């Protein structure tokens with residue numbers, strides 16, 4: 001694994017747990033973790049359960065006893081690490097968004113396609129697909145329970161940079177993150193809505209805004225927390241991104257991604273309206289799926305809440321008895337479960353690099369459309 005902070009910790013938790021919960025055809029062995037600071041990565045290896053710590057990811061790729069490279073670094077290093085790993089015959093799991101640009105994502109797909117011909121697999125870490133309620137949403141829509149999909153409504157709302165004195169961490173720098181709220185959290189709802197509906201976005205019109213244009217440079221930072229220094233720098237990404245879209249199955253959609261929704265911590269909500277009913281999911285109540293079944297007699301219709309904790313529900317049978325709920329980190333355990341199973345059985349894990357390139361194309365289209373179709377309202 002490369003990178004050991006926020007996602008590094010979440011992935012480590014999943015690699016530690018996956019074979020204890022799921023019966024799989026291969027076992028994950030946590031061979032080595034990479035970070036740039038020797039002392040810090042050694043401490044992380046001890047804390048997170050990795051046997052060894054190294055300071056150059058190329059060392060991991062050169063080793064014969066490593067089969068999988070898990071990329072948990074910011075977007076500016078995804079392409080270089082993933083392509084080198086695939087060329088060296090290592091299976092790659094890469095965090096989202098796949099890359100910082102469409103060109104990088106295309107190069108990664110090219111490497112993945114070549115590697116696949118040699119049995120080398122790759123996938124991108126859109127973990128919310130693996131929340132049981134989201135997988136159930138996908139399964140119900142795929143089974144035709146909503147009929148034709150008309151509306152898709154998706155928001156991903158956070159508030160961790162509302163304070164103008166919050167430092168200019170890598171997520172606020174275009175050269176490190178590619179984009180702001182758009183690629184960081186908007187990418188999740190793009191992937192999630194395309195996954196559950198089985199439809200792809202064909203066009204967008206977007207609007208982005210940067211509310212705080214200058215911030216103190218960070219003295220130190222990890223994950224979503226940081227301490228501020230004295231010097232300041234320019235924010236070069238969007239703070240908020242909104243867009244409308246059309247999907248290839250005929251649905252229309254609205255998307256909203258912001259880190260300025262004061263009071264919303266990790267508010268991902270998706271609602272899908274179809275001809276026979278509707279489904280809604282809210283990450284802050286992730287064990288539940290809301291369902292409106294319009295095929296029931298009129299007198300019995302109404303929103304129902306499915307508690308997605310039955311043995312029959314996706315992934316849940318391996319965990320606890322019904323009603324004994326799971327949380328955020330389980331989506332990563334499910335991601336590793338599906339990745340290991342695919343690699344061990346010679347199948348391609350999902351979402352593929354091609355799927356993630358398609359998300360990147362949507363991000364790019366939103367940025368290109370920004371303001372270009374804007375019509376001012378007369379004073």
Ligand SMILES: NC(=O)c1ccc[n+]([C@@H]2O[C@H](COP(=O)([O-])OP(=O)(O)OC[C@H]3O[C@@H](n4cnc5c(N)ncnc54)[C@H](O)[C@@H]3O)[C@@H](O)[C@H]2O)c1
Nearest residue numbers: 003004005006007008035072073074075095096097222223
């Ligand atoms: N799936 C999700 O829900 C989710 C959530 C958060 C972040 N992410 C993604 O995960 C990735 C990492 O984000 P994070 O929040 O963990 O960031 P982070 O800042 O918490 O951690 C980044 C880690 O990468 C290390 N790193 C950076 N450059 C490196 C290099 N060249 N070689 C070795 N290590 C290097 C840093 O030292 C740090 O350990 C990003 O692509 C981000 O978009 C995904």
